[in-house]
Amino acid sequence: MPADQFIYHLPATLAPREFRSWLEDDQVFETEQSKDFTRIYLDTFDWRLYRGGTVLEVILEKGHYLLTWRTLRTGKILGHRTLKVLPRFAAEFIAPGLQQQIRELIGRRSLLPQISLKSNTDKLYLLDSEEKQLLRVETRYDRLLVPNCTNYRVLPAYVYVFPYRGYREAFDTVIQKLTARGRLRAVTSDPLITAMECSELTPEDNHSKPVFELSPGEPAFEVLTKVLNTFRVIMEKNVHGACKAEDPEYLHDFLIAARRTQCIMDRYPDVLPRDQLKLIRQDFEWAEKFASPIRDLDIYLSLFDEFASRLDKTHRSSLRPLYEYLRNQKTTQQWQMRTALESTRYRRLMEGWKRFLEQKPVYSRLPPGATRPIRAVAAKELGALYSETLELGQALTKEANPSEYFQLHQTCKQFSYQLELFQDLFNPKKLAPLARAQMDLQDNLNELHDLNLQHDALREFCTTMQQEHRTMPVWLESMDILIDDRAREYRKALKHFSNRFAKLKKKKMQKQLQALLNDRERKRGEKK
Amino acid sequence: MKILATYNIKGGVGKTSTAVNLAYLAAAEGYRTLLWDLDPQGAATFCFRIKPKIKGGIKNLKRRRSALTDAVKATDFEGLDLIPSDFSFRSFDQVFSDTKKPARQLLKLLFPMAREYDLLIMDSAPSISLASENIFYAADALLVPLIPTTFSVRTYYQLLDYFRKKPSSHLRLLPFFSMYDNRRPLHRQIVHSLPKEFQGILNTSIPYAKRVEMMGVERAPVGHFAPQSKSGKAYRRLWQEIRDKVVDERHFY
Numbered sequence: 001m002p003a004d005q006f007i008y009h010l011p012a013t014l015a016p017r018e019f020r021s022w023l024e025d026d027q028v029f030e031t032e033q034s035k036d037f038t039r040i041y042l043d044t045f046d047w048r049l050y051r052g053g054t055v056l057e058v059i060l061e062k063g064h065y066l067l068t069w070r071t072l073r074t075g076k077i078l079g080h081r082t083l084k085v086l087p088r089f090a091a092e093f094i095a096p097g098l099q100q101q102i103r104e105l106i107g108r109r110s111l112l113p114q115i116s117l118k119s120n121t122d123k124l125y126l127l128d129s130e131e132k133q134l135l136r137v138e139t140r141y142d143r144l145l146v147p148n149c150t151n152y153r154v155l156p157a158y159v160y161v162f163p164y165r166g167y168r169e170a171f172d173t174v175i176q177k178l179t180a181r182g183r184l185r186a187v188t189s190d191p192l193i194t195a196m197e198c199s200e201l202t203p204e205d206n207h208s209k210p211v212f213e214l215s216p217g218e219p220a221f222e223v224l225t226k227v228l229n230t231f232r233v234i235m236e237k238n239v240h241g242a243c244k245a246e247d248p249e250y251l252h253d254f255l256i257a258a259r260r261t262q263c264i265m266d267r268y269p270d271v272l273p274r275d276q277l278k279l280i281r282q283d284f285e286w287a288e289k290f291a292s293p294i295r296d297l298d299i300y301l302s303l304f305d306e307f308a309s310r311l312d313k314t315h316r317s318s319l320r321p322l323y324e325y326l327r328n329q330k331t332t333q334q335w336q337m338r339t340a341l342e343s344t345r346y347r348r349l350m351e352g353w354k355r356f357l358e359q360k361p362v363y364s365r366l367p368p369g370a371t372r373p374i375r376a377v378a379a380k381e382l383g384a385l386y387s388e389t390l391e392l393g394q395a396l397t398k399e400a401n402p403s404e405y406f407q408l409h410q411t412c413k414q415f416s417y418q419l420e421l422f423q424d425l426f427n428p429k430k431l432a433p434l435a436r437a438q439m440d441l442q443d444n445l446n447e448l449h450d451l452n453l454q455h456d457a458l459r460e461f462c463t464t465m466q467q468e469h470r471t472m473p474v475w476l477e478s479m480d481i482l483i484d485d486r487a488r489e490y491r492k493a494l495k496h497f498s499n500r501f502a503k504l505k506k507k508k509m510q511k512q513l514q515a516l517l518n519d520r521e522r523k524r525g526e527k528k
Numbered sequence: 529m530k531i532l533a534t535y536n537i538k539g540g541v542g543k544t545s546t547a548v549n550l551a552y553l554a555a556a557e558g559y560r561t562l563l564w565d566l567d568p569q570g571a572a573t574f575c576f577r578i579k580p581k582i583k584g585g586i587k588n589l590k591r592r593r594s595a596l597t598d599a600v601k602a603t604d605f606e607g608l609d610l611i612p613s614d615f616s617f618r619s620f621d622q623v624f625s626d627t628k629k630p631a632r633q634l635l636k637l638l639f640p641m642a643r644e645y646d647l648l649i650m651d652s653a654p655s656i657s658l659a660s661e662n663i664f665y666a667a668d669a670l671l672v673p674l675i676p677t678t679f680s681v682r683t684y685y686q687l688l689d690y691f692r693k694k695p696s697s698h699l700r701l702l703p704f705f706s707m708y709d710n711r712r713p714l715h716r717q718i719v720h721s722l723p724k725e726f727q728g729i730l731n732t733s734i735p736y737a738k739r740v741e742m743m744g745v746e747r748a749p750v751g752h753f754a755p756q757s758k759s760g761k762a763y764r765r766l767w768q769e770i771r772d773k774v775v776d777e778r779h780f781y
Contacts, residue, residue, distance in 0.1 A: 079560075082558060093558065130577040132578060164601075164602035166599075167601070
């Protein structure tokens with residue numbers, strides 16, 4: 001297994017024969033006939049691997065995919081794999097070591113072929129007296145396929161030297177030959193970066209979280225429409241990927257933008273014209289109804305390793321029917337969502353929504369709060385959401401059922417959306433303790449909500465299977481174990497609730513928030 | 529890191545060819561695999577064209593634990609490394625017998641490499657000795673090739689007897705038929721009757737085939753030079769069975 005990789009520029013003027021003569025001084029090299037390969041750079045849609053300082057390169061050879069995962073800066077090999085199918089998710093890497101490392105970077109996101117190259121590669125192997133390979137040298141002449149075009153763009157040629165573990169001496173000798181008298185120059189940036197530049201790809205722009213630049217004195221209506229328009233663009237950008245189920249993250253981003261849009265529509269009746277938006281709001285709810293269940297199913301499907309770890313070996317086999325059941329459900333729901341999001345109703349919704357957001361505001365026709373400075377409006381809303389959260393949380397007794405927690409969960413989520421959106425309008429240092437306490441509570445409520453959903457989904461699966469007379473005792477036993485396990489985890493998570501809520505409820509926190517929200521208003525009033 | 533070992537008290541039953549082929553198939557599937565040739569005959573090492581030599585021999589391994597990491601050699605196959613055999617391995621018992629907890633020395637040597645590989649396959653020498661006790665202690669599963677003949681089955685009884693006296697709770701015994709020739713009535717009879725007597729005999733049998741013998745000539749695993757041959761396919765089935773049973777228990781959905 002090669003231990004490392006070293007990449008050099010191959011001068012365009014250098015003839016292959018001359019290059020070989022440098023190598024074959026007194027050593028025996030075996031040549032593999034030069035071949036055309038398809039080389040693919042895999043990454044998530046938001047370039048998580050690249051951002052993590054790594055490159056995942058795949059070569060399609062003899063029906064197999066040879067994966068090389070290396071660091072972006074030094075070219076050090078992090079992993080080599082041969083797979084029969086091109087992996088889409090971290091779980092498909094089979095071998096546990098690499099799987100874990102890739103999962104840490106990409107989470108549940110899928111890998112997409114970001115750049116495809118046609119590559120003509122010459123391979124040379126240095127052999128010893130037993131004809132054992134000691135290292136591999138590859139010269140690669142890459143051509144980039146320009147999207148929507150039949151032409152190729154020629155990229156610079158490279159020499160890759162792959163040392164083999166335990167044969168360092170041979171490697172040092174070859175490197176010395178190649179670099180002697182300034183023959184070859186080591187690359188300063190990975191070939192991926194050159195390919196990215198040629199494809200005019202700029203991963204830096206691809207942030208899943210939108211960034212807003214808000215100024216405190218801007219009229220609330222203008223700010224909110226600006227924000228809503230950003231969410232609209234996110235929805236438009238992700239709807240295609242969500243329909244095609246290319247990556248769960250397309251759906252995730254689509255859904256978050258849709259939810260945040262609805263939250264703003266609901267929370268600012270003094271700024272946005274409620275009557276005018278009534279039908280749009282209903283249509284958003286209609287669209288979300290199709291998208292939300294698929295997101296839940298994506299989460300269940302990604303939880304299978306955890307489910308498996310809760311069962312012994314005999315019971316694990318019964319996860320297969322559950323997996324298939326969820327997959328089937330997802331296929332059905334996906335089809336329904338696709339039909340909805342490609343329908344005329346959805347198209348009209350988005351067209352009407354765009355028109356509304358991009359029209360010039362006529363303030364006389366808008367609610368009175370439309371012209372108020374955004375900071376004042378946001379402060380009022382954050383204060384109200386904080387009070388609502390406290391009120392709902394305090395009302396929860398020990399006997400409260402999951403639906404009561406769900407109500408708090410929803411309010412808390414709205415609170416977090418608004419905090420995230422308007423944080424720049426307030427002193428960030430002073431806002432930090434509140435944001436932290438809110439996030440801690442939100443995490444706990446998210447966990448409670450997810451566990452409750454999983455519990456219900458497992459129950460539903462059992463009932464459906466029983467109705468269809470497709471149960472076996474071992475399946476039911478497994479489902480019982482998992483249902484109990486989810487209930488136990490729910491109780492465990494519930495124990496943290498009171499602590500987290502108490503942190504948010506602290507008198508000190510309340511005072512701090514009040515002072516923070518009123519601070520600039522008061523100062524501005526004094527100035528006037 | 530999961531540790532498998534091919535083992536049988538009897539020699540010439542197909543331990544080395546099993547170890548070599550399974551290691552090759554595991555690496556081809558993406559497991560970072562290390563093969564340790566513990567047999568002083570060094571047949572597995574020969575198969576990969578590597579010199580059967582470890583600097584300083586077994587005494588150096590005892591003195592300097594990192595010597596084992598330094599001894600690792602890459603094979604010509606992606607993802608597969610090998611610790612070559614060394615003739616000094618024949619004196620394993622003498623070298624390690626005076627240490628504290630002598631049966632745990634092999635595992636101790638392997639600690640530094642535990643995170644580097646997903647799978648280690650040890651090809652052991654045919655004997656029952658301190659070296660084999662070390663293998664039993666370190667391994668998660670013992671792959672026991674059985675030729676369907678009376679003598680070979682007898683050695684399996686001896687092994688079972690050994691574990692009855694010295695039980696090892698963590699170790700799984702995975703016997704399977706090797707060098708099976710279905711033209712021979714005795715082979716057919718044993719393959720038919722033995723699984724009824726012992727539970728846990730693997731479903732895959734490796735046929736007696738000239739392709740396996742050719743490994744020594746080609747100096748490569750069967751899966752590399754004859755993947756579609758009968759024995760190539762049999763080794764692939766065997767690997768899949770072992771993988772699902774021991775190596776990756778998550779292959780169920």
